[in-house]
Amino acid sequence: MYRQIFAGLAVAALGSLVLARGSSAPGAFRQTPATQDKKFDFKEPNVQKGDIAVIETNLGTIKFEFFQDKTPKHAANFEKLADAGFYDGTKFHRVIPDFMIQGGDPNSRGDDRSIMGTGDPGWKVDAEFNDTPYERGIVGMARSQDVNSAGSQFFIMVAANSGLNNKYTAFGKVTEGMDIADKIVALPRDDRDNPNAANPAIVKSVKIVHPAPAK
Numbered sequence: 001m002y003r004q005i006f007a008g009l010a011v012a013a014l015g016s017l018v019l020a021r022g023s024s025a026p027g028a029f030r031q032t033p034a035t036q037d038k039k040f041d042f043k044e045p046n047v048q049k050g051d052i053a054v055i056e057t058n059l060g061t062i063k064f065e066f067f068q069d070k071t072p073k074h075a076a077n078f079e080k081l082a083d084a085g086f087y088d089g090t091k092f093h094r095v096i097p098d099f100m101i102q103g104g105d106p107n108s109r110g111d112d113r114s115i116m117g118t119g120d121p122g123w124k125v126d127a128e129f130n131d132t133p134y135e136r137g138i139v140g141m142a143r144s145q146d147v148n149s150a151g152s153q154f155f156i157m158v159a160a161n162s163g164l165n166n167k168y169t170a171f172g173k174v175t176e177g178m179d180i181a182d183k184i185v186a187l188p189r190d191d192r193d194n195p196n197a198a199n200p201a202i203v204k205s206v207k208i209v210h211p212a213p214a215k
Helices: 033-037 072-083 178-185
Strands: 052-057 060-066 094-096 100-103 138-141 154-157 170-176 203-209
Touching (some): 060 178, 072 170, 072 203, 094 178, 100 178
Antiparallel strands (some): 060 170, 094 100, 138 170
Protein backbone atom coordinates (compact mmCIF):
# COMPACT_ATOMS: atom_id res chain seq x y z
CA MET A 1 0.00 0.00 0.00
CA TYR A 2 1.43 3.35 -1.01
CA ARG A 3 1.50 6.27 1.37
CA GLN A 4 2.49 9.76 0.31
CA ILE A 5 4.21 12.56 2.20
CA PHE A 6 3.65 16.01 0.76
CA ALA A 7 5.95 18.54 2.20
CA GLY A 8 6.80 21.65 0.35
CA LEU A 9 8.53 18.81 -0.43
CA ALA A 10 6.87 16.07 -1.27
CA VAL A 11 5.37 13.05 -2.50
CA ALA A 12 6.94 10.37 -0.47
CA ALA A 13 5.59 7.03 -1.10
CA LEU A 14 6.81 3.60 -0.21
CA GLY A 15 10.11 3.60 -1.95
CA SER A 16 9.23 6.41 -4.33
CA LEU A 17 10.87 9.79 -4.72
CA VAL A 18 9.23 13.00 -3.60
CA LEU A 19 8.02 15.72 -5.90
CA ALA A 20 7.49 19.27 -4.78
CA ARG A 21 3.82 20.06 -4.80
CA GLY A 22 2.77 23.18 -6.65
CA SER A 23 6.17 23.56 -8.30
CA SER A 24 7.38 23.21 -11.85
CA ALA A 25 10.63 21.56 -10.87
CA PRO A 26 11.75 19.17 -8.14
CA GLY A 27 12.77 21.04 -5.04
CA ALA A 28 11.12 24.32 -6.06
CA PHE A 29 9.40 26.23 -3.27
CA ARG A 30 7.45 29.45 -3.11
CA GLN A 31 6.38 31.62 -0.22
CA THR A 32 3.49 34.00 0.32
CA PRO A 33 4.22 37.72 0.71
CA ALA A 34 3.05 37.47 4.32
CA THR A 35 5.67 34.81 5.00
CA GLN A 36 8.38 36.77 3.22
CA ASP A 37 7.55 39.88 5.26
CA LYS A 38 7.89 38.07 8.58
CA LYS A 39 11.39 38.58 9.93
CA PHE A 40 13.27 36.11 12.09
CA ASP A 41 16.42 36.54 14.13
CA PHE A 42 18.23 33.33 13.23
CA LYS A 43 21.20 32.46 15.42
CA GLU A 44 23.39 29.42 15.77
CA PRO A 45 21.73 27.18 18.38
CA ASN A 46 23.25 25.91 21.58
CA VAL A 47 22.71 22.24 20.79
CA GLN A 48 23.24 19.94 23.75
CA LYS A 49 22.96 16.21 24.19
CA GLY A 50 19.61 15.49 25.77
CA ASP A 51 17.77 18.47 24.26
CA ILE A 52 14.00 18.08 23.98
CA ALA A 53 11.70 19.88 21.53
CA VAL A 54 8.37 20.90 23.04
CA ILE A 55 5.63 21.49 20.47
CA GLU A 56 2.64 23.28 21.98
CA THR A 57 -0.47 22.89 19.82
CA ASN A 58 -4.08 23.90 20.23
CA LEU A 59 -4.80 20.21 20.90
CA GLY A 60 -2.03 19.55 23.41
CA THR A 61 1.71 19.09 23.78
CA ILE A 62 4.11 16.84 21.88
CA LYS A 63 7.72 16.37 23.02
CA PHE A 64 10.52 14.68 21.15
CA GLU A 65 14.18 13.93 21.63
CA PHE A 66 16.85 14.46 18.97
CA PHE A 67 19.23 11.93 17.47
CA GLN A 68 22.17 14.34 17.69
CA ASP A 69 24.77 11.66 17.18
CA LYS A 70 23.18 10.47 13.93
CA THR A 71 21.78 13.74 12.60
CA PRO A 72 23.73 16.71 13.97
CA LYS A 73 22.86 19.01 11.05
CA HIS A 74 19.14 18.32 11.30
CA ALA A 75 19.09 18.71 15.07
CA ALA A 76 20.89 22.05 14.80
CA ASN A 77 18.61 23.20 11.98
CA PHE A 78 15.43 22.39 13.89
CA GLU A 79 16.70 24.10 17.03
CA LYS A 80 17.77 27.16 15.03
CA LEU A 81 14.28 27.46 13.54
CA ALA A 82 12.55 26.83 16.86
CA ASP A 83 14.69 29.35 18.75
CA ALA A 84 13.78 32.03 16.21
CA GLY A 85 10.06 31.35 16.53
CA PHE A 86 9.87 30.15 12.93
CA TYR A 87 7.36 27.41 13.70
CA ASP A 88 5.07 29.51 15.88
CA GLY A 89 1.65 29.93 14.28
CA THR A 90 2.15 27.30 11.61
CA LYS A 91 -0.19 24.34 11.19
CA PHE A 92 -0.01 20.62 10.62
CA HIS A 93 -1.12 20.89 7.00
CA ARG A 94 -1.13 17.21 6.03
CA VAL A 95 -2.52 14.38 8.15
CA ILE A 96 -2.89 10.81 6.89
CA PRO A 97 -4.36 8.16 9.21
CA ASP A 98 -2.17 5.09 9.70
CA PHE A 99 0.79 7.06 8.35
CA MET A 100 1.90 10.50 9.64
CA ILE A 101 1.18 14.14 10.44
CA GLN A 102 3.22 16.84 8.72
CA GLY A 103 3.92 20.46 9.62
CA GLY A 104 6.59 23.14 9.64
CA ASP A 105 5.60 25.01 6.46
CA PRO A 106 5.70 28.81 6.92
CA ASN A 107 3.01 29.11 4.24
CA SER A 108 0.56 27.34 6.55
CA ARG A 109 0.28 30.50 8.65
CA GLY A 110 -1.97 31.99 5.99
CA ASP A 111 -5.32 30.99 4.57
CA ASP A 112 -4.23 30.00 1.05
CA ARG A 113 -4.49 26.23 1.29
CA SER A 114 -3.24 25.79 -2.29
CA ILE A 115 0.34 26.65 -1.31
CA MET A 116 0.50 24.86 2.02
CA GLY A 117 3.24 22.29 1.71
CA THR A 118 5.43 24.37 -0.58
CA GLY A 119 7.36 26.61 1.83
CA ASP A 120 10.80 26.48 3.39
CA PRO A 121 13.10 28.77 5.43
CA GLY A 122 15.23 29.82 2.48
CA TRP A 123 17.97 27.23 2.83
CA LYS A 124 18.48 23.49 2.51
CA VAL A 125 20.01 20.82 4.75
CA ASP A 126 21.89 17.84 3.34
CA ALA A 127 20.49 14.39 4.03
CA GLU A 128 21.67 12.45 7.07
CA PHE A 129 20.11 9.08 6.35
CA ASN A 130 20.72 6.56 9.12
CA ASP A 131 19.69 3.13 10.39
CA THR A 132 16.67 4.37 12.38
CA PRO A 133 13.57 2.49 11.20
CA TYR A 134 10.44 4.53 10.56
CA GLU A 135 8.31 3.30 13.43
CA ARG A 136 5.47 5.00 15.29
CA GLY A 137 6.74 8.15 17.00
CA ILE A 138 9.73 8.76 14.74
CA VAL A 139 10.21 12.37 13.62
CA GLY A 140 11.48 12.78 10.07
CA MET A 141 12.38 15.66 7.78
CA ALA A 142 10.42 16.26 4.61
CA ARG A 143 12.22 17.02 1.37
CA SER A 144 11.75 17.41 -2.38
CA GLN A 145 13.00 15.00 -5.04
CA ASP A 146 16.50 16.26 -4.26
CA VAL A 147 17.62 14.25 -1.23
CA ASN A 148 19.61 17.26 0.02
CA SER A 149 16.63 19.62 0.16
CA ALA A 150 15.29 19.42 3.72
CA GLY A 151 14.26 22.80 5.07
CA SER A 152 11.72 23.30 7.85
CA GLN A 153 8.95 20.79 7.17
CA PHE A 154 8.87 17.73 9.38
CA PHE A 155 6.57 14.81 10.02
CA ILE A 156 5.69 12.54 12.93
CA MET A 157 4.87 8.92 12.24
CA VAL A 158 1.64 7.58 13.77
CA ALA A 159 2.31 4.12 12.34
CA ALA A 160 5.35 2.24 11.07
CA ASN A 161 6.30 2.53 7.40
CA SER A 162 9.51 0.78 6.34
CA GLY A 163 9.23 2.30 2.87
CA LEU A 164 10.67 5.54 4.24
CA ASN A 165 13.76 3.90 5.75
CA ASN A 166 17.00 5.45 4.42
CA LYS A 167 14.99 7.76 2.14
CA TYR A 168 14.09 10.51 4.62
CA THR A 169 16.25 11.69 7.51
CA ALA A 170 14.89 10.40 10.82
CA PHE A 171 16.18 12.91 13.37
CA GLY A 172 14.09 12.40 16.49
CA LYS A 173 11.54 10.38 18.42
CA VAL A 174 8.47 11.43 20.38
CA THR A 175 8.84 10.95 24.14
CA GLU A 176 5.48 12.39 25.19
CA GLY A 177 2.28 13.28 23.39
CA MET A 178 1.59 10.55 20.86
CA ASP A 179 -2.03 10.78 22.02
CA ILE A 180 -1.97 14.36 20.69
CA ALA A 181 -0.53 13.18 17.37
CA ASP A 182 -3.38 10.66 17.23
CA LYS A 183 -5.90 13.47 17.78
CA ILE A 184 -4.32 15.52 14.99
CA VAL A 185 -4.25 12.68 12.47
CA ALA A 186 -7.93 11.98 13.13
CA LEU A 187 -9.09 15.53 12.31
CA PRO A 188 -11.61 15.89 9.47
CA ARG A 189 -9.64 16.85 6.36
CA ASP A 190 -10.02 17.82 2.72
CA ASP A 191 -9.05 15.86 -0.38
CA ARG A 192 -5.44 17.02 0.03
CA ASP A 193 -5.30 15.63 3.57
CA ASN A 194 -5.22 19.14 5.03
CA PRO A 195 -7.34 19.47 8.19
CA ASN A 196 -10.47 21.48 7.49
CA ALA A 197 -10.30 25.21 8.23
CA ALA A 198 -12.92 24.74 10.95
CA ASN A 199 -10.69 22.29 12.86
CA PRO A 200 -7.02 23.24 12.35
CA ALA A 201 -4.04 21.77 14.16
CA ILE A 202 -2.11 24.89 15.10
CA VAL A 203 1.47 24.96 16.37
CA LYS A 204 1.32 27.65 19.05
CA SER A 205 5.04 27.42 19.79
CA VAL A 206 8.09 25.18 19.62
CA LYS A 207 10.62 25.50 22.44
CA ILE A 208 13.90 23.70 23.05
CA VAL A 209 14.48 22.49 26.59
CA HIS A 210 18.11 21.84 27.50
CA PRO A 211 19.08 19.28 30.12
CA ALA A 212 19.69 20.53 33.63
CA PRO A 213 23.40 21.15 34.28
CA ALA A 214 25.15 18.47 36.27
CA LYS A 215 25.65 19.32 39.94
